[in-house]
Every structure is written in structure tokens, then in C-alpha cells.
Amino acid sequence: MEIHVDKDACVGCGLCVKDCPMHVYELQDNVSVAVRPNNCMGCLSCHEICPAQALEHRGIYAARRHYIDINVCEMLRKVV
Amino acid sequence: MSAGYIDELHEAFHSDLVYRSEEIPLECSPKPKEMEQTLHGVMKLNGLVIRSLEEIAGRGANAVTYRAGKKFGHEVAKYFQKREDVEGALHELSDLLRGQYSFEVWKPEDKETFIIEENGETFIYLVFHDCIVRQTLRRNGLDQGGPLCQTLFGYVVGAIEEITGRKAKLEIVHTGPNACLKKLVLK
């Protein structure tokens, strides 16, 4: 697993550090650093909690998503 | 209600199809894309049932759904091959869950083997990737880890017990939007 933190976007809140059950991240000079990427099991809780959308995982298995309302998304795509 | 609407309904449900009873269906109809509303309906219904159960039975809801899942797991796994080795049992389990749930055996990098012995306990970490329960809960804005998850827990434990002939327990370590980490404790 490759985890990339966008240093410019990260606001150093430390939420990912606290939230990750596998202690993948550490704050270094107020920026999150993925110090144990091999411990990541791909839950993506960190993506959900990061207010800056600063995280990127490469090589992750994306679970099938059924809960997205395609009709609503299609409508949103037209206006956004 | 106008006769026009009734006629329209009759028209909608009438076809010239010849349906023979000996025909065995080999695929679902209609196509999955057209089933979206049905799928959402099923997820909403499940969410409603679980929400109501929680309201009525409180914390007892978890025990009810766990037991129901476990009974079902035992029943379904009866027809699967009995395996004493854990690897074989997990293989059988993944066949049993195919299409609805997918999981992999996982270990943190500091562990050498997948079967971990710690504090007198023997366990295996399972990462559940695809999960219809997670989708249903998120569809309905419900928390993960509650009674609907307990149904799946019971189901997995029941199936593992049936396949291996050993007692088992499943614990939630973490729930996430894309995967959940569970600990399968073997007794």
C-alpha cells in the first residue's frame, strides 16, 4: 500500500493519527506522515475524517458500493 | 380512480409471453442497473427493521440478531465440507459468503504468522471488504457495529463452528467506510 499525504493541503489537525486503528500516521512538524503504510488494511476511515481531503491511497481494494443513489448523483452532476 | 388508469394498469401487466413451467431461470431479470430501486428498497426496509428493533429491544437487539445469524450460519454450513484446518474452513466460508461479502486474512507487519497467539488467545484477523450490511447501514445513516452487523457476526461464527467443529468468537476491531477489521478467536 502506498499512502500519500498532500503536505500543502494537510492542516495538521491530527485526526487521522487518532482515528487510524493501525497507527499508520504520525504528526511530524505539524504535517501527517504515513510512517507505517504496510499496516494499512484499507478501511478508509482516515479519508472520511480528514477535513482537508489530503490523503491518497494507492493499491487499495475499493469495496463495492451499493448505497449511492445513482439518480441523485446524475442530477447533482448536472448542476455541480 | 378512473377507468382509464385501471386500463393502463392492466396494459402494463399484460404480455404475450409464453411461460413454460419447466423453464429454469439462469439469470436475474431485469438487468442489475434496472434493479437499483429494488436494491434501495431492500436496503431501506432492512434499515427500518433494524432501527425499530433497536428502539424496541434496546441493547437486547444485538443478542437477538447475533443468535439469529448464528443459527442461520449453522444451518447453511451443514451442507459444506467439514474441515479441521483453519485455512480450509476459511476457504469454505468465503465460498459460502460469495457475492455478498468478501474478506481476506490479514496481519499487522510486526506479526510473523496469520494465526496469532497473544495473551493466551489464538486468533486470526479478517478484513471484510465487500459487505452488504455496511452498504445497508450507510444507505440508512445508521452506525456500523450494531444489530445488523451482529447478524453477520453470528452467521460467520455459526458457519465456522459448523465447518471446524470448534467454538469460535468474532470481535469488531474497527469499522470503516471501505473495510472492517475483525478478530476471529478460535477456542
Ligand code: SF4
Ligand atoms: S485506511 Fe484505515 S488502516 Fe489505512 S491508514 Fe486509513 S485509517 Fe489507517
Ligand code: SF4
Ligand atoms: S486528518 Fe488530514 S488534515 Fe488532519 S492531520 Fe491528517 S492528513 Fe492532515
